[in-house]
Amino acid sequence: MPNPGDQVDHYVITRPLGRGGEAAVFQGQDLRTGRPVVLKFFDPTQLGEIAAYERFRREVTIGRLLRRPGIPAVLDVHEDAKPPYLVLEYMEGQSLRTILQESPRLPVPRALQIITNLAELIAYCHQQHVYHRDLKPENVLVDTDGSVRIIDFGIALLDGAPRVTWRGFSGLVGTPEYMAPEQIRGERGGPQTDVYALGVILYELLAGHPPYHSPNPLSTMYQHLNMTAEPLRKLRNDVPDHVAALVAKAMRRRKEERFADAGEFVAALAHPDQVDLSIVDRPDPPLSSPVSESLIKNPLVVLGLVAAGTAIAILLAEALLRR
Template sequence: MLVADRYLLGELLGRGGMGEVWQAQDQVLGRQVAVKLLLGDDADESAASRFRLEAQTAARLNHPQVVAVYDFGAWEGRFYLVMELVRGPSLAQELTTYGTLAPDRVAGMAAQAAAGLAAAHRQGVVHRDVKPGNLMLDADGTLKIGDFGIARFVDETSTALTRVGQIVGTSTYLAPERALGRMAGPASDVYALGCVLYQLLAGQPPFWADSPTALLYLHVDAAPVPPRQHRADVPPAFEAYLLRMLAKQPEERPSAQEVADWFAGTSWREAPRPAAVPMPAPAAQ
């Protein structure tokens, strides 16, 4: 199948709530790419302009930890997005294969993912859908973030059924402020990344419930079980910082750049520093 008279589709790489991803050959430039065909048959003029804006936003992000966007458009009533082909598994596949990952490997992934998010946040771009399926590993182990900006577009333009699917799919990683109906901000991405890191360490997300509504209440009201209760080899400092990323109030979370810098160093291996105790005032003479 030839998309837009240019992209020859090959192997189906994945299918999810937002559409299908195919390995393809760019017949013009002669290179392998990934083509995402988004669900829906509503490629009307207003939807097309919104998608164009989101895709242009994603294409502005030039960072080693962000999947590059090459092209976008509408074809046979569906939107398509042409991206860099990442040849490794997603973190969702890693979780399926291994269940949990070692803390040192999770720390390396945290540093890379947060660096990519920080680069986007500096451009005023919030991902809105950070989850294991959108974090991919290249053949050399480099982590790359996909689907920048596209989650909001799909949520705005898809059918009601697809929107319900999106809520079910993303509420596992949904920040409390978003569960309360507020706009997503950079801190929302940090919270979602914290949920992903927690799942990589513990083998389960910080919150889970049988219904999306009950799950949203947990994000808003419940305290996560400290990861060290799931596995003792998580360093105490790692646990303490991860729980900061999962703070209920956005302003209490570190920025993505702070997360990237912290996990790129060695502090996560150490015991957390005790809080400073104020010295008593000298007794009056």
């Protein structure tokens, strides 16, 4: 992988932005235009795997398809370079994660402004049959005027894209705190998957923490499937009833009970008088064998659940999942 100061073709790498299991991301400068860019270098050893290569090709296709301010455009593709890399539009803004670290609970109007702008971008993606599948504060940039940018479409899905072979438990895609139940159960995900993440993010903006969280990612996933999140109105009495109801609907465990897509979510934000307030008190049954919430706090119980959950997930995935 290159390092800051290196020149690759007509791009100079200026600073690292992040590194994951399949790619390293840097800010760079285009020497021809002088403008800043993002360079995403893919680990060539990973691209030898069908799933990783398919995600690379999918990211290229999606980047060329989506053309809207707030979504980084693919400017250049160097598939035959060593290592292969993409050149993406550089997006200004402060990470939403950084904002939450500085001020964990946002004022209600600001939280609604951010989530509305984010949901509008996701609604555009859904219109193009693109599903992000990894929405989280780290992948959202917020400018000083409140406008929002989405980054990292690395595991985004284009409707109709071919499936590739799933190769073990690590093939689950997403971040545990923001994963919808269907992702945890091994499904590919769709528009309702992003709706669930929008609900989780809005919950966090208002509560100061995600609805489900644990030091152990498998325990967090178990909570999504079985536990009941603390109601927003219990945590903050200044949260309007319609906002609490909107979050509750977006976070329903069964995807068919959520908003159908981000467009419906945006419409509900715009028309609070049409939000069904009764959903806050409606039961949302667990999706697997329930364990009492007092027991889940016991470390030995958690370890047992983690061990059992891991074994079941691996067996089911190896037998059934084909990505």
